[in-house]
Amino acid sequence: MKSLIQELVETISPSGYEAKVRELIRTKIETLADEVQVDALGNLIAVKGGNESSAKRIMLAAHMDEIGIIATHIDEAGFVRFTTIGGVSRHTCIGGRVRFLDGTQGVIYYEKLENTSSLPTFSQMYVDVGAASRKDCPVRVGDVAAFDRDFSAYGDRVVSKAMDDRIGVAVLIETLRKLKKSPNQVYFVFSVQEEVGLRGATTAAFGLDPDIGIAVDVTRSGDTPKGHKMDVSLGSGPAIKVRDSGMLSDPKVVDWMVNTADDAKIPYQLEVLEGGTTDARAIQLTRAGVPAGCISIPCRYIHTPSEMVDLNDVKNAIELLLELISQEVELG
């Protein structure tokens, strides 16, 4: 499991440029699914399970993109100006390192500031890739990069960039691997462009037209020194989402998840997230509406190069998902 997570998180694939991580995932799942396809926007969709006409169509979604940057200008001295892809925070950039799709590495710094007590804006920052001139610079306008940080395991706590949402991707891959039989037709969707507005899940959900939707993504935790108040902590089980700022989970889906976890004695927490949303919102609002919910992996330091999750939560999320999808579903 650790090596799968490591492979996934260390792959560079910012929103819109998911080809590398998609190929990696495809090699992992090709032999596990009944059918694997890639849609018009690049979502990777694997199908497994019952195909009787009575089978419930369940869409699981974990996004394979990550936040990053895109070059906007190379100056005469070879420094790279950039803008962000997805929710990058300014304070995580200073002295941070990035890696472009072709492997080029660089460090982020900033111009001299008039006011040293405030953070530089992105337009005051640049990437230094070690080039001495524009001609010398291997980066072109439009090249994309992700934050460059290796995977580490501190016991059961694992840390890396892009845990959001490669950890969800890992959960889906392992769930697919362990799913022997299902009366449901289960769609494992590895979605694109979540970090720029749930775009992949929006179009995948329209195409699949599911009966039930479940996103698997990270959520914040409230268990750090003087952190914000939130009743979710690492190691206390996967979080069953009740609401976030973009979605009110379907209460029947929440009950289904809670009852299933209780019956199978799988630890879980209930999640109310203030700020942020997931692919589940896009699924819920597709076509004439879909009952939707989300299983979240509690995660510290989201959208920094050091996102931390607990492997026990990951393991229990897989158990819970398996319980949910391998039995016939009757939402109350």
Next chain:
Amino acid sequence: MSADSTTKNPAPKIRAAQTRLLRRLCEACAVSGDESEVRAIVLAQVRPHADDIQVDALGNVLVIRPGRGRKKRLRVMLAAHMDEIGFMLTHHDGDGIFRFDTVGGIDPRQLPGKSVWVGHDHIPGVIGAKPIHLTTSNERKSTISIDSLRIDIGLGSNTKVKVGDRATFATKFSRVGPSIRAKALDDRLGVATLIELVKHAPENIDLLAAFTVQEEVGLRGAQVAAYAFNPDVGIAVDSTPAMDLPTWEGAGDGGENSRYNTRLDAGPAIYLADSATLADPRLVRHLVDTAESANIPYQIRQPGGGGTDAGAISRSRSGVPSISVSIPGRYTHTAAGIARVSDWRNTLALLHTALSTMTPDLLAIDR
């Protein structure tokens, strides 16, 4: 690129007739939600060239020019928006003086003292400004809010002008050497380009042309047009700011202009990323390869904010590979912009050449 790139339909050109048409398009008033004046011009232009023309529920003009031959063809949607930014009258204070609100993205600092045309009859008016004789030095330092501005048509209360009427900047079109100076170049340049593409539609694709409404208020027309067309590929033809000025805000200490967005006379601007769309890399490659092999100048628009109809098209139904190509223009969303005829000509040439070589193979590899 495929070998069978020939088409019986000759390449379109920008000549005096096209410029005259652009003049009519730019001098028409079509603030978002009331695009009828531009729509009438578009319909008259495309009618002799297409059998399948519809005006949909929101007012989009949807034109289909099917290709020919037995080979499988891509259904390619091109979108150019007919609407422009402007004003809407919200209250008659009496004496021909109206309160108003802006429609679309307008910087209020652009407004005081500007001439406007109001309503379908282009009634002349002015956004009144307090004369310098009466202002204090403090007043001259601060911005005037839209709440305290009025459109004055100078006619008293006995007029057809009424609340709900739209207004635009009153700017006549002119040719200045290699340049065009006009209002609403965003996106009448795109509309004029798309009209030429309809007239000279390549036969290797099904060309689905959408002259869209309400782009400036949130890509609304393109959203429903894309749903109706259900295309394989989407291309927005739009206008984007050029800030390639000799001096700029950061130039003081020897800094170079790193935020020009695009440059005039550098050719069509191919998009990679804006707030609404991450352009499909297969389409980026196709356009860049086309430009390079046909020796058509092009530029990459700096990745950044903003959005075009491509955003709405790409998210339609189960997803549409999409991109934008824009003609650069200085001073976008103000009373008058400046664009180059060369960029218009090269944008038309790039699009026509790129469309003429599009086959389903383009999408055979995954994004």
